[in-house]
Amino acid sequence: MKAIVVTDEAAGTAGMTLVERPEPEPAGNDVVVRVHASGFTPGELTWPGTWTDRLGRDRTPSIPGHELAGVVSALGYGTRGLSVGQRVFGLTDWTRDGTLAEYTAVEARNLAPLPGDVDFTVGASLPISGLTAWQGLFVHGRFQVGQSILVHGAAGGVGSMVTQLARQAGAYVIGTGRAADRQPALDFGAREFVDLDNDSLDDAGGVDLVFDVIGGDIGKRSARLIRPGGMLVTIAGPPEARPADGLAVDFVVEADRAQLSEIVERVRDGRLRTNIGRVAPLDDAVAAFTPTERIKGKTIIRVHP
Numbered sequence: 529m530k531a532i533v534v535t536d537e538a539a540g541t542a543g544m545t546l547v548e549r550p551e552p553e554p555a556g557n558d559v560v561v562r563v564h565a566s567g568f569t570p571g572e573l574t575w576p577g578t579w580t581d582r583l584g585r586d587r588t589p590s591i592p593g594h595e596l597a598g599v600v601s602a603l604g605y606g607t608r609g610l611s612v613g614q615r616v617f618g619l620t621d622w623t624r625d626g627t628l629a630e631y632t633a634v635e636a637r638n639l640a641p642l643p644g645d646v647d648f649t650v651g652a653s654l655p656i657s658g659l660t661a662w663q664g665l666f667v668h669g670r671f672q673v674g675q676s677i678l679v680h681g682a683a684g685g686v687g688s689m690v691t692q693l694a695r696q697a698g699a700y701v702i703g704t705g706r707a708a709d710r711q712p713a714l715d716f717g718a719r720e721f722v723d724l725d726n727d728s729l730d731d732a733g734g735v736d737l738v739f740d741v742i743g744g745d746i747g748k749r750s751a752r753l754i755r756p757g758g759m760l761v762t763i764a765g766p767p768e769a770r771p772a773d774g775l776a777v778d779f780v781v782e783a784d785r786a787q788l789s790e791i792v793e794r795v796r797d798g799r800l801r802t803n804i805g806r807v808a809p810l811d812d813a814v815a816a817f818t819p820t821e822r823i824k825g826k827t828i829i830r831v832h833p
């Protein structure tokens with residue numbers, strides 16, 4: 529089968545190559561999925577799981593990309609809940625070969641059924657941004673109706689999902705980002721917008737929850753914007769500053785079938801909008817991930833039509 533592989537961490541996305549690899553066999557609790565569409569997060573090339581397995585052994589050349597939408601083509605002997613021919617989508621294990629390939633093996637529990645009226649391209653764009661937003665808000669952030677939330681990167685992949693989910697759940701949302709992100713963030717449901725290059729972040733102070741996707745200095749400055757009893761939720765690594773009288777939590781997104789099903793229902797009924805910037809075939813994936821100009825929105829690779 530055709531697959532993208534990486535062998536050199538220092539080379540980043542420029543080190544991606546399209547090669548022939550053996551098709552995966554269905555074993556244990558895995559299903560094999562014929563990948564129709566695949567999502568990739570550039571950050572994953574810096575994560576240890578891309579380069580080593582759970583025992584710390586080198587697993588290169590490894591296939592990146594951990595979001596998929598496709599059709600189950602084979603079942604492992606211990607698989608329950610899915611059948612051959614079923615449309616599925618989900619988030620695959622970070623420490624195993626991923627989804628920038630014609631086929632991938634994935635534990636059945638990491639997948640959810642993809643309704644027939646949701647396109648594979650849309651399905652592959654949802655797992656990381658949708659699950660991260662859901663888990664950050666409702667699981668780690670313990671969101672409550674009526675809270676005020678500052679969402680960094682509110683026009684980006686995760687931030688746009690957080691903004692929509694929070695607004696629909698009854699939050700007052702303040703989005704942040706670059707000047708050009710103002711209107712997109714307001715369109716996703718933010719009531720106010722802070723342009724991080726030109727406005728004062730401190731003016732947005734006194735919120736119940738900050739959802740940080742940026743980290744660094746912006747993460748540090750965000751801790752002091754949180755009301756007593758509030759929370760800083762970050763996906764940009766361990767927080768460098770914590771709220772004086774509140775909690776800070778950082779987490780890594782996990783696969784969850786029930787949450788995926790909730791998210792896709794919201795896409796079907798129009799409550800959630802995805803943020804896809806470009807769709808490219810697998811043969812053009814390397815070029816798509818090393819663009820010469822900034823692409824707004826997520827790049828999805830259409831592996832099979």
Ligand SMILES: NC(=O)c1ccc[n+]([C@@H]2O[C@H](COP(=O)([O-])OP(=O)(O)OC[C@H]3O[C@@H](n4cnc5c(N)ncnc54)[C@H](OP(=O)(O)O)[C@@H]3O)[C@@H](O)[C@H]2O)c1
Binds near residue numbers: 571681685746765825
């Ligand atoms: N821990 C986890 O489980 C987890 C899960 C998902 C993602 N992540 C990580 O979270 C980060 C965000 O992911 P994403 O998919 O949402 O990325 P994204 O689509 O690029 O969104 C990030 C947004 O923040 C904006 N932004 C970044 N730095 C900024 C700055 N200094 N000032 C103003 N705006 C800034 C970006 O604008 P520009 O595009 O103009 O820079 C973009 O609109 C990535 O680092 C990703 O690896 C972690």
